[in-house]
Amino acid sequence: MSALSLFVLVFGLATIAWIAARFRAARAVPLGEARAHSLPSYHGWYVALWLAIPALLFLSVWSVVSPGLVEQSVLSSSAAEALPASQIEREAILGEARALADGSLSAAFNEEARGLVPAYQQASGYYGMIGIVATLLLAFAGGAFAFLRIRPDFRARNRVERVVMWVLLIASLIAILTTVGIVASLLFETIRFFERVSVVEFIFGTQWSPQVADASGDEGSFGAIPLFWGTVLIGAIIAMIVAIPLGLMSAIYLTQYAAPRVRSVMKPVLEILAGVPTVVYGYFAALTVAPAVRDFAVTVLGISSASSESAIAAGVVMGVMIIPFVSSMADDSIAAVPGAMRDGSLAMGATNSETIKRVLVPAALPGIVGGVLLAVSRAIGETMIVVMAAGLAANLTVNPFESVTTVTVQIVQLLTGDQEFNSSKTLAAFALGLVLFIITLLLNIVALGVVKRFREAYE
């Protein structure tokens, strides 16, 4: 019996227990006597939880532990003595024997594997039986214990609600667990990376060529400055040159000038820009924008070195993606400026545009800056547009028509090959990930702080 069917069985038992306990609780209080403390359904839940939780906890622990136990008993059997001493070969044969035993493989590649099959079947049958018996015993014991406690004055509700409260708490702790998981996995691999490559070289080196790292040793090929520069050039400079003016002016027009009907149509239209998947933008940038930019650079500007994977194509498309982000942050900030300031300016005879430029925007500036910082953090973490439209060459150049590469592109590049998990390349991807995580985190904290202080100033 597989773990899944056992799980379903326990679930079914719990349902039966719920019905039975509910029925018994309802019968336990004769009509006209003192009222029971808890509703019958609470008694039902109480019994069902006692039945299911210990059994399922045991089942999940057992399904993790038992494969190891099975393997151990196979190795100690007489058939395993002939196995080769090398760890890798042994694992391969064992894996094959396991597949043969559970029927997912029909023919063996290694002769030795066939000899192990009976031992495997016997051991897994033995431990599987232990698992089933123990799970069912626990389920019945828990259920019986709870069932016997059903009495009119038993406070089942309080106990069930305490369990609910714990479930809620555990669910919200998963957020912390995820954060810890991210930090730990990045940090752990990064430390291993820095055992091979010095921190100083990684952060200040200007030579990025992980392709040759395996051949010539790790030193001198993991300098990440060109990646940082490429990320800044595309995400923080070119994308923002596009997104800030367009986003800010769109927000100003839609909040200050546009008729309500125009606003109600155009605002969702702009928000669609944020909902388009980034892989679509990336394809659009690579297919349409990049060739146009290259042709423009070669024919009009006469830059013969212009690349078809230019920084500017990726940056412009990323800027378009960021427009709704900047626009909605600017929208919120301008709306938060007290109406009295605007009215005062208009009453003094300023035109609308003068009021906006001299009063509203300066007053809303902290909020707008916060929004821009959030947009930057989003742009530098963006992956697909740059993977598809920016290049792989780690150039340190200010010419936006040349190809540059970014942190995210290199993470994808380093991790999508077929290399060992422990190679320096793989570890370098985690180091880059850690840098990206820290920078986006800092940008977010600063931005949210700025926005919060700005809000408080006007409240």
Add this chain to the structure above:
Amino acid sequence: MMAGAAIPARQPTDWHSDAMQSRIRARYRAEKRFRAYGLFAVLLSAGFLVFLLVTMVANGARGFTQTEISVPVNFAASDLFLQPGDVEGDGTEAALASADIEGIVNAAAIEAYGEDGAELISNGAWIRVRDAIATNPDMLLGQERFWLQASTELDFGSRGDMGDARSARPERQAMVARWDGLDEAGQVRRAFSWTFLTSSDSSDPTLVGIWGALKGSLLTMIVTLILAFPIGVLAAVYLEEYAPQNRWTDMIEVSINNLAAVPSIIFGLLGLAIFINMFGLPRSAALVGGLTLALMTMPVIVIAGRNAIKSVPPSIRDAALGIGASKVQVLAHHVLPLSLPGILTGTIIGMSRALGETAPLLLIGMRAFVATPPGDFTDPATALPVQIFLWSDELDPGFVEKTSAAIIVLLLFLLAMNGVAIWLRNKYEQRW
């Protein structure tokens, strides 16, 4: 607004002087200019969107169709040693596999269209003939006319001279002429491509389909929804209704807000390090993809859920508590049902973001070439956005229209999901 009349015509300002009038005119011009800039910005942004969509639709519309060429196959006269009786019952697969159907079809094409006939049909076109034989074995006794997928080269011929460098090549020119001849004879046509909707990845653009990727996406989304929705809603309930004001609660809130802003690729690194290397789950599987995306989607659901729960007025809680309901009863009978539309809207928006996500899936290996649709959660799978990425890397120009067509499918799914979210919000949103 600048009403000169509001200010009495006093010295020293003479509003009617030429200098003053020209200044006012300049200010009004600046006003108009500024307004025009704003309108320009809005129109430019919307223009980008329209341009993007038009490009995709223009490129992709062809991807849903395919060029077909008519090939008469004379089974009776061919050296195919198959009788109708062979392809019935259990032996069908083996009989079809041993017969050289591909050779027969190629020979038929050469017979019908001359020397280069075999190059006019797609490499996989014979599969259609095989399937036809399996459904109707009697055709083996006579002659049958098939509409088969045309090769990429002929397909390009059907587009005529596109005026770019590629169509200037002599072999392309010859193919255009060839197409025109065939077209006049009624031996070619463009038909809706069921292949595109029902088959999986392939190295031949005339045979690719999105079903495999779509199913991979579906399986991934199921895992994501099963995990992210309950955890997200429970966490939102805890934070809004139970959490005491202490350091732990602050830590939970800070982590959730930060997780919502962490770049998606970081979740890919997490999935790779934890789920694949630590727990040893299979690479490229929908299960791992779903787990990774669930961690990414959960904060979105928590934030939307908290806002929805917060908007339920306290008077409803107080009323229920006042007539003796317990805290869980207040939640289950009143707060959650009332905030459900808001929670669902947030969930759908989070799910639509997860559906379009590519980068984390690349890192956990869902970029493998998967030619059969995944059967369950642990089979190697790919997802629709990843499929788009993979096709966009293909050198064969026949993939351009297929990529765009896949993008159209993806956008339609997202549109439908967001449409449902907006409909839910409008229908059930309550103003208290």
